[in-house]
Amino acid sequence: MPRKEDARFLRGQGHYVDDVRMPGMLESAILRSPYAHARIRSIDTTAAAALPGVHAVITGQTLAGLNLAWMPTLSADVQAVLATDKVRFQHQEVAYVVADTEYIARDALELIEVDYEPLPAVVDAKRALDPDAPVIRDDVDGRTDNHIFDWEAGDAAETARVFDAAEVVVTQEMLYPRVHPAPMETCGTVAHMDPVTGKLTVYSTNQAPHAHRTIYALVAGIPEHKIRIISPDIGGGFGNKVGIYPGYVLAVVGSIVTGRPVKWMEDRSENLMATSFARDYHMTGSIASTRDGKITGLKVDVLADHGAFNGTAQPTKFPAGFFHIFTGSYDLQAAHCKVSGVYTNKAPGGVAYACSFRITEAVYLVERMVDLLARELDMDPAQLRLKNLLRPEQFPYTSKTGWEYDSGEYPRALKLAMQIAGYDELRKEQAEKRARGELMGIGISFFTEGVGAGPKKHMDILGLGMADGCELRVHPTGTAQLRLSVQSQGQGHETTYAQIVAQELGLPPEDVEVIHGDTDNTPFGLGTYGSRSTPVSGAAAAIVAQRIRTKARIVAAAALEVSADDLEWQITAAGGRWQVKGDPEQGKTIAEIAMLSHGTLELPEGVEGHLDASVVYDPPNLTYPFGAYICVTDVDPGTGQVKVRRFIAVDDCGPRINPMIVEGQVHGGLADGIGMALMQLIAFDADGNCVGGSFMDYLLPTALECPSYELGETVTPSPHHPLGLKGVGESATVGSPPAVVNSVLDAIAPFGVRHADMPLTPANVWMAMQGTPMRTDLAVT
Numbered sequence: 001m002p003r004k005e006d007a008r009f010l011r012g013q014g015h016y017v018d019d020v021r022m023p024g025m026l027e028s029a030i031l032r033s034p035y036a037h038a039r040i041r042s043i044d045t046t047a048a049a050a051l052p053g054v055h056a057v058i059t060g061q062t063l064a065g066l067n068l069a070w071m072p073t074l075s076a077d078v079q080a081v082l083a084t085d086k087v088r089f090q091h092q093e094v095a096y097v098v099a100d101t102e103y104i105a106r107d108a109l110e111l112i113e114v115d116y117e118p119l120p121a122v123v124d125a126k127r128a129l130d131p132d133a134p135v136i137r138d139d140v141d142g143r144t145d146n147h148i149f150d151w152e153a154g155d156a157a158e159t160a161r162v163f164d165a166a167e168v169v170v171t172q173e174m175l176y177p178r179v180h181p182a183p184m185e186t187c188g189t190v191a192h193m194d195p196v197t198g199k200l201t202v203y204s205t206n207q208a209p210h211a212h213r214t215i216y217a218l219v220a221g222i223p224e225h226k227i228r229i230i231s232p233d234i235g236g237g238f239g240n241k242v243g244i245y246p247g248y249v250l251a252v253v254g255s256i257v258t259g260r261p262v263k264w265m266e267d268r269s270e271n272l273m274a275t276s277f278a279r280d281y282h283m284t285g286s287i288a289s290t291r292d293g294k295i296t297g298l299k300v301d302v303l304a305d306h307g308a309f310n311g312t313a314q315p316t317k318f319p320a321g322f323f324h325i326f327t328g329s330y331d332l333q334a335a336h337c338k339v340s341g342v343y344t345n346k347a348p349g350g351v352a353y354a355c356s357f358r359i360t361e362a363v364y365l366v367e368r369m370v371d372l373l374a375r376e377l378d379m380d381p382a383q384l385r386l387k388n389l390l391r392p393e394q395f396p397y398t399s400k401t402g403w404e405y406d407s408g409e410y411p412r413a414l415k416l417a418m419q420i421a422g423y424d425e426l427r428k429e430q431a432e433k434r435a436r437g438e439l440m441g442i443g444i445s446f447f448t449e450g451v452g453a454g455p456k457k458h459m460d461i462l463g464l465g466m467a468d469g470c471e472l473r474v475h476p477t478g479t480a481q482l483r484l485s486v487q488s489q490g491q492g493h494e495t496t497y498a499q500i501v502a503q504e505l506g507l508p509p510e511d512v513e514v515i516h517g518d519t520d521n522t523p524f525g526l527g528t529y530g531s532r533s534t535p536v537s538g539a540a541a542a543i544v545a546q547r548i549r550t551k552a553r554i555v556a557a558a559a560l561e562v563s564a565d566d567l568e569w570q571i572t573a574a575g576g577r578w579q580v581k582g583d584p585e586q587g588k589t590i591a592e593i594a595m596l597s598h599g600t601l602e603l604p605e606g607v608e609g610h611l612d613a614s615v616v617y618d619p620p621n622l623t624y625p626f627g628a629y630i631c632v633t634d635v636d637p638g639t640g641q642v643k644v645r646r647f648i649a650v651d652d653c654g655p656r657i658n659p660m661i662v663e664g665q666v667h668g669g670l671a672d673g674i675g676m677a678l679m680q681l682i683a684f685d686a687d688g689n690c691v692g693g694s695f696m697d698y699l700l701p702t703a704l705e706c707p708s709y710e711l712g713e714t715v716t717p718s719p720h721h722p723l724g725l726k727g728v729g730e731s732a733t734v735g736s737p738p739a740v741v742n743s744v745l746d747a748i749a750p751f752g753v754r755h756a757d758m759p760l761t762p763a764n765v766w767m768a769m770q771g772t773p774m775r776t777d778l779a780v781t
Contacts, residue, residue, distance in 0.1 A: 036688020185235025208527025443743025452535025478591025485525020506576020669732025
């Protein structure tokens with residue numbers, strides 16, 4: 001791969017959706033419910049419609065007449081575009097105004113009169129299935145409760161047998177609270193239905209433009225070839241921009257109604273309160289072991305809060321995502337998990353916030369349980385992990401819940417992290433500080449993530465297989481265009497994919513243009529999330545470049561009047577080159593071959609001209625990056641304030657295409673994890689009012705809360721990926737929260753604290769030290 005110092009960062013010419021301007025464009029705003037649960041008696045839009053500058057006021061009844069009042073979610077549920085019968089979460093969409101400017105539209109919202117009948121709200125997932133709980137989804141005929149699904153994996157009977165025989169069993173209830181991806185650019189769209197051509201053009205902040213196009217066609221009945229989705233530089237997504245939101249559909253309807261382009265852009269509170277959340281898993285885990293620390297079994301029961309509509313974005317066959325990878329990186333005899341999903345009066349969702357479909361929750365569960373077991377056994381948590389980690393000779397390894405891990409050298413990664421940290425010295429320092437009454441904690445986590453969804457035989461979303469397309473064209477002068485189906489959200493695709501093609505063809509990276517985010521100019525694929533980019537589209541890019549190289553060999557052979565078998569591939573100072581074996585003076589570079597392929601050279605029968613190729617890559621398996629993290633914290637005994645002093649992260653993502661991009665992705669993910677562990681929470685009061693709807697309440701980490709990270713790496717290639725790549729974009733977000741939490745709880749262990757839920761704010765840590773842990777899923781009222 002190109003060396004770190006040789007990397008060239010290429011930037012596309014895109015822009016944010018908020019910057020899009022089209023001639024005659026109108027702007028819009030959405031009226032949202034102040035209640036979490038209320039019946040709508042009536043809506044009066046007369047005054048709003050009469051306001052100068054207003055072009056349309058749309059209600060749920062308007063959409064019902066167009067058969068657009070409800071739209072499918074990515075989990076085969078349906079969600080109201082605008083409420084028709086009642087509102088089911090605070091900030092749900094109620095009415096839509098299109099006007100000359102956003103200011104006029106928002107003024108018009110104030111003139112809409114809605115008569116609500118407040119209803120009891122269900123905010124606590126543990127109450128959702130109570131016999132007296134109000135039924136949230138009474139729009140569905142015959143529904144009498146708030147139950148969505150039950151799903152399980154593993155062998156329940158064998159797990160019960162292992163637990164019955166266990167010498168030690170530790171059980172703990174824990175919560176991974178509701179958090180939000182909070183991308184820099186909020187969700188938004190500009191839609192234009194051209195009344196002359198009948199073509200719908202949609203600029204939108206989304207991570208899966210091709211999937212969006214198909215869903216628009218299915219919902220609106222517009223022929224798919226008449227829909228163009230453009231996702232420029234989308235300002236971050238983190239899973240928040242996978243699904244389709246009512247605002248997107250409303251902008252399309254607004255354009256159809258007015259005959260002009262219509263823009264909708266949400267504000268920050270709308271993004272935090274009404275778009276897809278993450279996590280919200282109530283978990284009860286149990287771990288079994290021998291007295292000397294050999295882990296034998298793991299089981300967990302999960303209550304999953306899916307909000308008012310089941311809008312999770314994950315493969316169809318996996319209603320709880322990939323949570324059943326919860327056995328983590330350990331060699332067990334048996335494991336079993338059961339997940340039950342319920343509706344509550346909260347915003348819908350359950351997105352894979354910088355993780356692969358609930359693996360963050362799974363890793364948090366197993367790493368907390370291992371630390372609790374270490375404490376029960378009075379055993380060092382690092383040594384307990386080393387005793388139980390999978391060994392290199394066990395790969396490929398099939399877990400007790402059916403995952404086939406591709407490759408790994410787990411003990412080496414943990415030992416390297418301990419070496420970088422100076423682990424033994426840290427433990428000595430900790431003992432000295434405790435003797436002085438100072439609180440220092442050392443937290444470890446080890447994670448295995450399954451990324452690159454996924455093989456079509458196992459995974460689809462709404463029937464769409466998760467293969468990715470890729471097209472490559474080398475122009476006559478030797479420059480190239482690579483067209484991808486994955487959407488960039490800040491990962492540096494313009495750099496990474498150019499380097500993949502450059503490596504395979506011997507071209508300068510700056511001569512490779514990477515095109516993405518426009519359905520009219522790119523092949524079909526399922527988008528960017530769950531670290532799919534490098535494992536799936538990265539493989540597609542490598543394979544399509546290799547096909548170009550193979551075709552170039554045939555062209556070169558015809559030009560040199562030799563057999564293709566007589567040529568060998570070399571990368572020289574002049575670039576990639578097919579040359580005659582034993583006679584390196586006779587050869588042609590890729591640029592020369594490209595010109596010949598477009599010229600008058602007579603090619604063998606059946607060989608087409610031009611250096612063009614395409615591929616649809618269906619991965620044979622997921623890839624399994626892994627890592628070992630160590631976090632060092634100091635806790636103020638008087639206030640409970642936590643300071644993250646050191647963070648050591650050793651990642652194995654296979655070979656690294658561009659080390660700087662990998663480091664940047666890890667830095668961002670570690671900041672995510674520190675934020676979730678210490679400060680991030682979408683909380684609600686008893687009536688369902690969201691109290692995390694602004695950055696005054698929903699805190700994000702800054703450079704002040706993050707240390708200077710200490711990074712390390714091991715390299716274990718994936719045996720089935722053409723370049724051995726595994727992916728890294730979300731690893732740090734998966735592995736860092738348990739490391740931080742384990743560290744804080746290690747610091748306050750002298751107070752007898754066994755467990756405390758995230759976020760470990762100063763108040764929560766202080767209360768835990770007093771023996772009165774706070775409920776972190778509900779706000780204190």
